[in-house]
Amino acid sequence: DGGITQSPKYLFRKEGQNVTLSCEQNLNHDAMYWYRQDPGQGLRLIYYSQIVNDFQKGDIAEGYSVSREKKESFPLTVTSAQKNPTAFYLCASSIVGAEKLFFGSGTQLSVL
């Protein structure tokens, strides 16, 4: 079955620690995205990538970093510079030029 796999489902971060959230897709989509959802809030775009080895900042990129070394993979690193990292993180993908996004099941990140 084609889809987007995010791991882990739950992640805990200690203060000063960088953590990496995994996102893999086998939909053969060129575009991939990272969104953050806070309770009672909409989804806010962190980073997106339209092609391998290229990515752009979204609305709330500060404290985050990404890489796109393979078409299938778009990992997100939450750095220690992100002071309020507790949130539900969603990875998505789409065909380039298409508005419809396909989402993964999300990763809940909490701070210890």
Add this chain to the structure above:
Amino acid sequence: DQQVKQNSPSLSVQEGRISILNCDYTNSMFDYFLWYKKYPAEGPTFLISISSIKDKNEDGRFTVFLNKSAKHLSLHIVPSQPGDSAVYFCAATGTYSGAGSYQLTFGKGTKLSVIP
């Protein structure tokens, strides 16, 4: 500055009745609108969309209406079923977003509860 607004955080409806979820937008450059459905601890799933060249789009029990002059869209679910209980997000985008990649702007969501 919220460009996509869902002013009702929650809505309760009896099973079998109509559910109407509303969404307002402020950016006149938006020309494509989508509704996503989300269960707790899961990713959103696409439900239905509408282009600004239309004022209505139907898919089974789901109908989306677009009023461009009022910058308002609504999602109608008829008849409502308990399995429809979820958070519904309205999202918008425009072709101005840049070559090849559409950035969706999401509302805060409306939690629908369908009571058996």
